[in-house]
Amino acid sequence: MTATMPGSPPAVAxxxxxxxxRVRRSPSTLAGGxxxxxxxxxxxxxxxxxxxxxxAIAPSAALxxxxxxxxxxxxxxxxxxxxRLMAGTQVAFYVGVIAVAIAAGIGVPxxxxxxxxxxxxxxxxxxxxxxxxxxxxxxxxxxVSAALGASTTVSMIAIGxxxxxVFARVTRATALTxxxxxxxxxxxxxGRRPLGIIRRHVLPNVAPILIVQASLLxxxxxxxxAGLEFLGLGAAPPAATWGSMIxxxxxxxxxxxxxxxxxxxxxxxxxxxxxxxxxxxxxILDPRLRR
Amino acid sequence: MRWLLPVTRRLGILAASLLAASLLVFAILAxxxxxxxxxxxxxxxxxxxxxxxxxxxxxxxxxxxQYLDWAGGLLAGHLGNSYISSQPISGELGPAVAxxxxxxxxxxxxxxxxxxxxxxxxxIRSDKPSGTAITAIGQLGIAIxxxxxxLLLTKAFALMTHLLPATGFPGWQAGPGALRYLxxxxxxxxxxxxxxxxxxxxxxxxxxxRSDYYRTARAKGLRPMRALWRHGTxxxxxxxxxxxxxxxxxxxxxxxxxxxxxVLPGVGSLLLYSVSDRDLLVVQDIVMLVVAVVLVLNFLVDxxxxxxxxxxxxxxx
Amino acid sequence: xxxxxxxxxxxxxxxxxISSGPVELVSGVSFDLARGERLGLIxxxxxxxxxxxxxxxxxxxxxxxxxxxxxxxGQDLFRISERVRSALRGxxxxxxxxxxxxxxxxxxxxGKQIAEACRVHRPASASAARARAIELLERVEFPDPARQxxxxxxxLSGGQRQRVMLAMAIAGDPDVILADEPTTAxxxxxxxxxxxxxxxxxxxxxxxxxxISHDLAVVSGMCERIMVLYGGRVAESxxxxxxxxxxxxxxxxxxxxxxxxxxxxxxxxxxxxxLPVIRGQVPAAGAFPAGCPFRNRCDRATADCEQxxxxxxxxxxxxxxACFHPVEEGxxxxxxx
Numbered sequence: 001m002t003a004t005m006p007g008s009p010p011a012v013a014x015x016x017x018x019x020x021x022r023v024r025r026s027p028s029t030l031a032g033g034x035x036x037x038x039x040x041x042x043x044x045x046x047x048x049x050x051x052x053x054x055x056a057i058a059p060s061a062a063l064x065x066x067x068x069x070x071x072x073x074x075x076x077x078x079x080x081x082x083x084r085l086m087a088g089t090q091v092a093f094y095v096g097v098i099a100v101a102i103a104a105g106i107g108v109p110x111x112x113x114x115x116x117x118x119x120x121x122x123x124x125x126x127x128x129x130x131x132x133x134x135x136x137x138x139x140x141x142x143x144v145s146a147a148l149g150a151s152t153t154v155s156m157i158a159i160g161x162x163x164x165x166v167f168a169r170v171t172r173a174t175a176l177t178x179x180x181x182x183x184x185x186x187x188x189x190x191g192r193r194p195l196g197i198i199r200r201h202v203l204p205n206v207a208p209i210l211i212v213q214a215s216l217l218x219x220x221x222x223x224x225x226a227g228l229e230f231l232g233l234g235a236a237p238p239a240a241t242w243g244s245m246i247x248x249x250x251x252x253x254x255x256x257x258x259x260x261x262x263x264x265x266x267x268x269x270x271x272x273x274x275x276x277x278x279x280x281x282x283x284i285l286d287p288r289l290r291r
Numbered sequence: 292m293r294w295l296l297p298v299t300r301r302l303g304i305l306a307a308s309l310l311a312a313s314l315l316v317f318a319i320l321a322x323x324x325x326x327x328x329x330x331x332x333x334x335x336x337x338x339x340x341x342x343x344x345x346x347x348x349x350x351x352x353x354x355x356x357q358y359l360d361w362a363g364g365l366l367a368g369h370l371g372n373s374y375i376s377s378q379p380i381s382g383e384l385g386p387a388v389a390x391x392x393x394x395x396x397x398x399x400x401x402x403x404x405x406x407x408x409x410x411x412x413x414x415i416r417s418d419k420p421s422g423t424a425i426t427a428i429g430q431l432g433i434a435i436x437x438x439x440x441x442l443l444l445t446k447a448f449a450l451m452t453h454l455l456p457a458t459g460f461p462g463w464q465a466g467p468g469a470l471r472y473l474x475x476x477x478x479x480x481x482x483x484x485x486x487x488x489x490x491x492x493x494x495x496x497x498x499x500x501r502s503d504y505y506r507t508a509r510a511k512g513l514r515p516m517r518a519l520w521r522h523g524t525x526x527x528x529x530x531x532x533x534x535x536x537x538x539x540x541x542x543x544x545x546x547x548x549x550x551x552x553x554v555l556p557g558v559g560s561l562l563l564y565s566v567s568d569r570d571l572l573v574v575q576d577i578v579m580l581v582v583a584v585v586l587v588l589n590f591l592v593d594x595x596x597x598x599x600x601x602x603x604x605x606x607x608x
Numbered sequence: 609x610x611x612x613x614x615x616x617x618x619x620x621x622x623x624x625x626i627s628s629g630p631v632e633l634v635s636g637v638s639f640d641l642a643r644g645e646r647l648g649l650i651x652x653x654x655x656x657x658x659x660x661x662x663x664x665x666x667x668x669x670x671x672x673x674x675x676x677x678x679x680x681x682g683q684d685l686f687r688i689s690e691r692v693r694s695a696l697r698g699x700x701x702x703x704x705x706x707x708x709x710x711x712x713x714x715x716x717x718x719g720k721q722i723a724e725a726c727r728v729h730r731p732a733s734a735s736a737a738r739a740r741a742i743e744l745l746e747r748v749e750f751p752d753p754a755r756q757x758x759x760x761x762x763x764l765s766g767g768q769r770q771r772v773m774l775a776m777a778i779a780g781d782p783d784v785i786l787a788d789e790p791t792t793a794x795x796x797x798x799x800x801x802x803x804x805x806x807x808x809x810x811x812x813x814x815x816x817x818x819x820i821s822h823d824l825a826v827v828s829g830m831c832e833r834i835m836v837l838y839g840g841r842v843a844e845s846x847x848x849x850x851x852x853x854x855x856x857x858x859x860x861x862x863x864x865x866x867x868x869x870x871x872x873x874x875x876x877x878x879x880x881x882x883l884p885v886i887r888g889q890v891p892a893a894g895a896f897p898a899g900c901p902f903r904n905r906c907d908r909a910t911a912d913c914e915q916x917x918x919x920x921x922x923x924x925x926x927x928x929x930a931c932f933h934p935v936e937e938g939x940x941x942x943x944x945x
Contacts, residue, residue: 127304135312135540135582135585136540136541136543136544136581136585137544138544138547139540139543139544139547139578139581139582142547142562142563142566142578143316143319143320143574143578144319145566146320146565146566146569146571146574147319147320219434223434223436226436227436227437227438227548230436230438230548230551231547231548231551231563232563232567233566243436246436246438246439246442250442253442253445253446253450254446254450257446260439260442264435264436264439264442267434267435267436267439268431268434268435268436268439269434271433271434271436272430272431272434275430275433275434276430417670418670418671500670501669502710503705503707503710503711504710504711504712504713504714506667506705506711507705507711507712507713507773507776508713508724509667509694509697510665510667510697510698510702510703510705511697511698511702511724511725511728511776511779511780512694512695512696512697512698512699512725512728512729512780513694513724513728514690514691514694515690515694521724522713522716525715526715
């Protein structure tokens with residue numbers, strides 16, 4: 001390692017040592033990563049091809065058990081469960097994207113602002129953030145649904161908004177640490193412009209933590225959206241989402257529990273995957289940064 | 292009286308937050324297209340009757356006036372009348388709270404029952420497979436949606452074994468036996484919350500295990516569990532209670548889902564029916580009530596930090 | 609009254625090696641402690657002295673692996689169950705920690721904490737234990753024990769807190785007291801008092817004492833035998849007087865020299881005080897050189913030193929040194945100006 005000035009931002013250390021060995025040693029990250037990758041592939045595949053049209057009704061084929069024709073059976077309308085499951089994967093990813101985009105898109109600049117301007121403005125921003133954070137995200141989504149009609153996108157915006165404070169706080173904290181490090185103070189002393197400093201020093205250090213939060217937010221978003229779907233507040237009925245599949249399967253719980261089982265498994269695995277990935281990454285990054 | 296200033300300041304923030312929240316809630320629900328009167332009377336209604344109903348409901352007044360009417364009414368304890376049924380909302384809300392309240396209390400009881408021993412065990416055995424297993428189960432508990440847990444419990448305990456009722460609630464006038472109908476829902480909600488608390492308990496216990504005073508207790512010859520019990524309990528319970536206070540929002544939201552699964556006539560169900568019926572004043576009132584409860588509890592937790600333990604750590608979510 | 613095996617050491621450490629993953633923090637440390645004997649363990653931070661003490665009471669932090677043997681009352685701490693180990697702590701081997709403020713439970717009165725130590729191994733009623741706690745407070749020189757037993761740790765001074773720790777340590781009549789830098793966190797004026805008290809208590813109880821410190825002066829006044837640790841290995845060990853007057857390991861010699869300011873004759877000019885230093889710095893854990901851990905700071909190092917020097921007798925078997933080029937007796941060990 002070349003000689004580094006005291007107080008150098010840790011990003012340098014991480015890049016030098018490489019992150020792969022640590023990733024390999026962390027079972028959560030590996031497990032989470034594999035699960036997420038699996039779902040991502042499923043989503044990509046579903047975009048191009050599914051065994052059957054997820055929305056196609058075939059009353060004569062209703063409630064068939066697993067067979068070669070329908071690997072996971074059919075639901076009460078004759079729709080292929082596997083195809084609907086795959087289509088649901090797309091929704092899950094879409095859902096996370098919106099929430100993270102909102103939360104990070106507004107939260108990160110807000111946090112940077114609070115860190116760089118500091119002073120009373122920063123405090124006010126954080127306070128507002130605290131208030132928003134106290135508001136249960138799902139309730140906000142329900143309220144918004146009441147006003148604007150049920151819609152996945154709108155609900156996810158609500159969830160994203162509820163998480164803006166988390167991203168803002170995390171960004172602000174990291175930015176403050178980096179900005180007060182010796183390395184940055186020196187850079188400012190010889191004239192680097194603030195935007196350049198942010199780009200070169202703050203963002204690379206904030207990025208890993210944001211990835212962790214994004215992963216965790218993904219898990220929350222999927223869970224929340226599934227809940228909204230289940231309550232009937234998500235996408236319109238024929239759409240194939242995991243939550244609505246479970247809701248639809250309720251009446252058949254006694255006779256055909258598999259209708260409920262497969263989407264439940266999908267949700268659980270997806271949430272688990274993103275949670276493990278986020279937690280694992282956080283563990284990897286944290287002790288490094290503290291040193 | 293050193294604490295008077297910070298407490299007053301937080302009280303001010305609470306008031307400001309409540310005000311802001313009420314404005315926000317009002318703004319969202321007032322911003323929708325169409326008129327409630329139209330929805331109530333249906334598409335066949337004449338424009339005159341729509342206009343008349345609109346005037347009756349006070350919906351033709353300028354928005355700020357409507358807001359003040361509503362907010363002022365809330366402060367005085369008047370929740371207004373439902374647009375659909377024209378009945379006083381408080382009449383509907385009362386019995387609903389009588390269901391949701393005990394449900395949440397039961398869930399809290401179940402969640403602490405799960406989280407406390409399991410969290411301790413998983414922290415103590417963190418290097419053994421049983422500790423990792425508990426952690427894994429905790430992760431699973433968070434990942435499984437509450438409604439799935441509810442459905443699973445329904446299937447296992449009601450459909451297959453008929454031990455407990457699957458859905459519905461006969462009302463408290465049926466006597467304390469009505470409690471049976473709340474058992475499965477409370478467990479379902481409690482499991483989800485317990486998984487969240489488990490992580491927290493584990494982290495707190497791990498902190499105690501790393502502390503110097505725990506080490507001293509061990510050096511005296513106390514066995515691990517005893518040392519933890521005698522020296523760590525207070526440092527674990529206090530943060531646990533404060534976290535619970537902060538989690539009420541999540542519990543209320545979870546109750547909405549659970550009430551749907553088990554068909555309980557609680558606040559959550561009332562909210563959902565009102566949403567689908569477009570009975571917006573009810574929605575407004577309920578949302579505001581929930582937000583107020585959450586904000587007040589957050590305030591209480593915040594303030595109690597000062598008195599109980601200044602060095603409580605732990606992240607949220 | 610504790611009964612020990614008729615003869616034999618009260619504490620025997622054999623080839624103790626403590627690792628954190630691939631890094632060895634303590635390597636091959638061995639020593640016996642006879643009944644009533646006082647051993648001083650000297651080393652800078654990072655030398656492994658605290659870990660050795662923690663191993664001797666079976667309280668190594670999680671995440672570390674240990675090999676070797678630690679024999680207390682004839683039992684190997686590494687091979688017995690936690691239940692048996694807990695039974696030994698406090699009754700056979702007790703420990704006094706460095707920072708009494710964090711080592712005491714801040715939310716419990718000190719009397720209650722001492723009473724707890726009394727009740728762990730000997731069933732007693734709460735009032736009996738309380739009485740015993742007050743007795744112990746008196747023994748550790750608290751002027752008003754009954755009242756001061758009700759104090760919380762933060763209400764006491766540093767010296768008083770450490771004396772509470774001493775009371776807790778002797779509550780079980782241990783055979784061995786491990787004192788890890790017991791006075792380092794205290795004011796200088798109080799240090800002597802606490803050390804004197806420790807010495808008296810150990811004598812009264814007939815306990816052996818392992819006194820750990822980085823300060824040679826502290827240890828030399830109280831211990832008959834000294835062991836010098838560097839880089840997780842024993843550099844030198846022997847009777848105090850011999851070690852201090854005729855140190856054989858270059859590190860020990862340097863330690864001695866640096867603990868005394870040297871006045872140089874400036875050739876007619878006013879004499880200056882020069883503080884000798886050992887060149888270089890103590891490396892971080894895992895960064896010690898292979899072979900003799902001191903060789904990168906030692907003026908006498910040669911290619912031989914790439915091997916780990918064995919701990920071999922110097923003047924007779926009691927005085928041992930781990931060095932291929934030990935300092936000759938009588939050499940001027942003061943570093944050149």
